[in-house]
Amino acid sequence: MDSPHILVLGAGSAGKRHARNLRALGCRISLFDPREDRLREAATEGPVSSSHSNLDAALGAHGYDGFVIASPPVFHVDQVLTISARHQRWILCEKPLSITAAEARRLEPVAGRVLLGYTYRWWPPLERFRARLQAGEIGTLHTLRFVMSAHLADWHPWERYQDFFMANREQGGGALLDESHFIDLMLWLAGWPTKVYAQVEKISALEINADDNVDILVSYASGLRVNLHLDLLGRPHERSITAMGDGGTLAYVYEENAIKLGR
Structure with missing residues (x-):
């Protein structure tokens, strides 16, 4: 064949x-x-x-x-x-x-x-992170926090960031659409919410017409609260998920590809 x-x-x-x-x-x-x-x-x-x-x-x-x-x-x-x-x-x-x-x-x-x-769902450390939450390792889950922060000029150092589609709203650029991985992970980890409030803005001096800063607050019927922060401004870069429950804090840190437990 x-x-x-x-x-x-x-x-x-x-x-x-x-x-x-x-x-x-x-x-x-x-x-x-x-x-x-x-x-x-x-x-x-x-x-x-x-x-x-x-x-x-x-x-x-x-x-x-x-x-x-x-x-x-x-x-x-x-x-x-x-x-x-x-x-x-x-x-x-x-x-x-x-x-x-x-x-x-x-x-x-x-x-x-x-x-x-949305390939993060199949990343083995994140599969383990989800399994540990579902097993109740930190008890009742109260908050989830997602952070993605990375300066746009660092994404494609071989070209001007102004020429990258991420700089152009009409081409689908911007933090919200491109980093929607983290919205997908929220749904994967916590299910469908009841309320969503979002600010999607262009706040920096970057020479782009797309959004570079996104803050989303999400509520669930269970009482769970979720915060997502996405930006195209941060140095050093940060990608992380932090879950806080009655029995501790479980965090995934992308740069270290590590899961950390705090009691």
Whole structure:
């Protein structure tokens, strides 16, 4: 049996990371990106069956076994629909699925074949973190706190941050949409809330038109309270989850890839 052939849409940092992972799993890779320079750069990292700067040409070049969409979010909905019209295969789409809920609803007819790239749920330390909470290691859970803080200029040091899609609200950039990993983790750890209050703002001198600071307060019927803080400003970078209960505090610190228990 031939190894699976996957078309990766987008040859930026996320697309190249997906391509590396898929090669490590034994897949064959083809690439689409409208920028020829990115296609050339991605091809230096490993074997590429074919490269295309035109999506129609890419979709017609092979009978693919699956697709990965790693383009800027503004393109996600149209690319999912374009692929689905020609290939009845699974699609892994990077988050966010769409910039707006209205656009996302266009995908309802094909949603059964679309996977969303909220990959933190499958990170073994976070699986263990969740299992320890569910086992009651710190007793009744009262608060959860999520922090993601990382200066935008450090994300892609090889390019001007002003040229990165994260700087552009119209392309789906900004702290809220890109770091929605932590909203997904909140739902995974605590379920669906009853009340949500959020401030989504641009408060810094960064040369961007997208939000760079997000604070979300969430309430649950059980009495649980959750705080999420996301920003594009912090140095040093910080990503953490802290859970506080009657019997102690359990924290996951991303930079150390460690779970810590405080009594």
